[in-house]
Amino acid sequence: MTIKKATILGATGSIGIQALEVIEKLENWEIAGMSCFQNVESLADQAARFRPPRLAVADSAAASSLKKNLPAGYQPDILTGSAGYEELAALPDVDVVLNAIVGAAGLKPSLAAARLGKRLALANKESLVIGGRILMPLLRDTGGEIIPVDSEHNAIFQLLEGRQQEEIENLILTASGGPFRGYSTASLEKVTLEDALDHPNWDMGSKITIDSATLMNKGLEVIEAHWLFGFSYDKIKVVVHPQSIIHSLIELIDGSLLAELGQPDMKIPIQHAFTHPNRQNAVSDKLALTEITDLTFQEPDTESFPALKLAFQAGRQGQGYPVVLNASNEVAVSAFLQKRIAFLEISYIIEEMLEKHQPVDLKESDEILELDRQTRRKTKEFIDKISDK
Numbered sequence: 001m002t003i004k005k006a007t008i009l010g011a012t013g014s015i016g017i018q019a020l021e022v023i024e025k026l027e028n029w030e031i032a033g034m035s036c037f038q039n040v041e042s043l044a045d046q047a048a049r050f051r052p053p054r055l056a057v058a059d060s061a062a063a064s065s066l067k068k069n070l071p072a073g074y075q076p077d078i079l080t081g082s083a084g085y086e087e088l089a090a091l092p093d094v095d096v097v098l099n100a101i102v103g104a105a106g107l108k109p110s111l112a113a114a115r116l117g118k119r120l121a122l123a124n125k126e127s128l129v130i131g132g133r134i135l136m137p138l139l140r141d142t143g144g145e146i147i148p149v150d151s152e153h154n155a156i157f158q159l160l161e162g163r164q165q166e167e168i169e170n171l172i173l174t175a176s177g178g179p180f181r182g183y184s185t186a187s188l189e190k191v192t193l194e195d196a197l198d199h200p201n202w203d204m205g206s207k208i209t210i211d212s213a214t215l216m217n218k219g220l221e222v223i224e225a226h227w228l229f230g231f232s233y234d235k236i237k238v239v240v241h242p243q244s245i246i247h248s249l250i251e252l253i254d255g256s257l258l259a260e261l262g263q264p265d266m267k268i269p270i271q272h273a274f275t276h277p278n279r280q281n282a283v284s285d286k287l288a289l290t291e292i293t294d295l296t297f298q299e300p301d302t303e304s305f306p307a308l309k310l311a312f313q314a315g316r317q318g319q320g321y322p323v324v325l326n327a328s329n330e331v332a333v334s335a336f337l338q339k340r341i342a343f344l345e346i347s348y349i350i351e352e353m354l355e356k357h358q359p360v361d362l363k364e365s366d367e368i369l370e371l372d373r374q375t376r377r378k379t380k381e382f383i384d385k386i387s388d389k
Helices: 014-025 040-050 060-069 081-089 104-115 132-142 151-160 206-214 216-229 267-275 307-317 321-337 345-356 365-387
Strands: 004-009 029-035 054-057 077-080 096-099 119-122 145-148 168-175 236-240 246-252 257-261
Touching: 004 014, 004 081, 014 029, 014 040, 014 096, 014 267, 029 040, 029 081, 040 054, 040 060, 054 060, 054 081, 060 077, 077 081, 081 104, 096 104, 096 267, 104 119, 104 132, 104 321, 104 365, 119 267, 132 145, 132 216, 145 151, 145 216, 145 267, 151 168, 151 216, 151 246, 151 257, 151 267, 168 216, 206 216, 206 321, 206 345, 216 236, 216 307, 216 321, 216 345, 307 321, 307 345, 321 345, 321 365, 345 365
Parallel strands: 004 029, 004 096, 029 054, 054 077, 096 119, 119 145, 168 236
Antiparallel strands: 168 246, 246 257
């Protein structure tokens, strides 16, 4: 039986850890490469278990530390820096590259996998939010494919299979509403970091948990869906669904609604990204329909949570606005996690950065990443100014 190989970029994060748990339970898979940023102790533990021949870390200091933590007799190639992550993404004998790198740093590894026509199991939103314009045409040219790992996009991917775009009226992304669903703007002025990190349904990393609380996570997913599925922003809708049982829906032109349901468990879309178009036995708990007591829906509150509205605007504008949206959000969320700014200031900072942006036509990854760097610098300067008051 043929053994399939996977590379896991961002192996020590929430998605990476769950992907390794999935791989262990699937038939005939092995790990060809793994990476982390600075969490070398965790990567060493993972590598000792899976024994991939190649690893990648942020820099030479991390590589030296990693070597010291690996078991005797195990001597993988250790790659470093951006070039190392790209090389790991482009290993010729790999069937699936799962990109769970956090942030804009994930763009070039996604492009590297795409150039070789790989299957990209994508959990790095930024690859599409800031680079969709160049990544999607590249995949079409090389015969590669993206299978999204986000539960919402994975749901829509499944629902669209075998259907013509002309049959589809709308794509409908569901949002849990995060920990502050129903809060007024006045109530949000009083929330703490600890409140924001207490997500009611999903176990995720701190950055994406804050994005869920602001609804920016859903805004980024709207831009992702535009590039992934080729629908205009007018045909992409968001509804708040607190139970997180329906992961997304499509509306057909005859008024029918098709939904994908399942447990709020990231292992399900991860498994699908590896096994598609085949199915294997579930690696996580199955949904018991008789235990569901409520499935409710409501419109998102874009007055109290303006991040979603800002993301729609940036996506429609193009011209570098999604890059500015993403970069300023990352810096603002980081500042919030450090308790330097208040919760409501996250969206305020993003809006300020978008207003200062001058439209630009971005055609290359280096141009995109340069705008990303400039935006981060300007956002940090702005935060320094308002946090010193």
